[in-house]
Structure formats: C-alpha cells, structure tokens
Amino acid sequence: MPERSTPTLAQRLGYICGRTLPPAMSDWVREDVIGPGATRRYLLRILIPIIPVLCLFLLIPGPLWMRLAMMALLYLPLIYFTVALTYVFRRNKLIKHGIDPALADADRRDREAAERQSYEERHGRA
Template sequence: MTNDAGPAKPNVLQYIGYCYGKRLPNSMRQWVADDLAGPGATRRMMLRMVVPAVLILTPFWIVPMSLYLHLSTTVPILIPFIFFSHALNKVWRRHMLRKHGLDTSLVDYRNRQRDAHIHDAYAEKYGPRSGPPSSSAV
C-alpha cells in the first residue's frame, strides 16, 4: 500500500464521519484496514451503530415515569439496533473496505488464521478442496 503524505490516524471530525460512512484519505488506509479487520472490529462496529440509538432514546428517560415504563419504551427499540448491527456487521465492514479501495476478504482474515489448522487437517485427511476458493472460505 502506498502511504500518501498526511496523518496516519483520523482526527475527531474525520473519525465521526468515518464511523457513519465517510471515506478517509488514502494516507489512512492502513488504519482503516486495522479498524475494519483487526481485533475487536465486530465490537467497534456494533458500538458505532448502537450509539445513535442510545442518543435518540435518551430523552425518553427524562420524562418522569416508572422504571418499568422507561424500559418498556426504550428496550424494544434498542434490541433491533443491536440485532441488526450484529447481523449486518460483515456487510458494512466489506462495504467500507471496498469504499477505501481495500480487499474485502480482509474481513475474514482473522477467522481464516484462527481456523487454518482445521482446513489443514481436512486437506491432509481428504485431499485439497475442489471448486472456487470462496466456497471453502466460509
């Protein structure tokens, strides 16, 4: 990867924009790759999606009512945010990698490293897999 002149990490405004879909300069491509495919990437992406939901739901807690009513008005709205942020996590991370001109298979890099011994044991026992490379990457 080429490293253009410029900072290697985003400032606060760039980071906020990046969290919600803005493209960062090419000088930050390594940081983007580490952020989207490195350790804790799933957790970071889920937090980024839950924060706006919490900010929107916070005013419900200002209205005076019982804890039961507070929970019953906010939790049913918050749960789908959590589920969808988990379900669409890899999709969003692949989209952001593509947007920054990076290889989308980086999303699965850590899983492939972790499961390499399983694939090697399979290849030793049954021989190499046939078919396109993507069929065995899951």
C-alpha cells in the same frame, strides 16, 4: 508537509458517519475494520450513541416499566441487526476505501484452514 497516516478528530467523526478517508490513511482504515477489536469498535459506534435518544422515552408519562419496555423494543432489534450486519458493514467499508473486500473474512478463512489442517493431521491425510 507529509500526509497524515491517522485521521484527525474531525476526520474520525466523518469516518464514523460514513465519509471516506484519504488514500494515505488506508492502512489505518484496514486496521480499524479488520484489526484486533474491530467488532467491538463497530458495535460501540452503533449502540452507544443511540442510548441518549432512547432515553427520551423516559420523558413520556406513564409507568417506568412501560417506558423501559418501549426502549427495549427498539434497542434489542438494533443489537440483533447490528451484530448480524457486521460482515456487510466491514465489506462495505473496505470497498468504499478501495481496499480488497476479501480481507473482511480473512480471519474466518484462516480459522477454517487451521481446522482443516488439524482434521487432516488427525485422520492421516496430511
């Protein structure tokens, strides 16, 4: 039986929770971490599952605005730190799966190289 190149549902849930996938799935991991939509997937995996937990604040007696404010006091910093730690998360996920962590910022390096090339062409250095 050939090895799978994509994770099963159980493997995918384990991956989301921090488990390492088999080496045969490293292409899938690379695509998940640095491919198109990687940042969106990362943010959704962190920010959506916490909403039901925050909704427990709605069970606390008191005015609705106060319950919503308590939820916001937890959710807004979560959003901030989740966005701020995206790069760290990507590098960690790549290292954990034995993939070159320099790939985490390859898109940034490509963009900077294109900007430098454009600059040098405009100013006669090319």
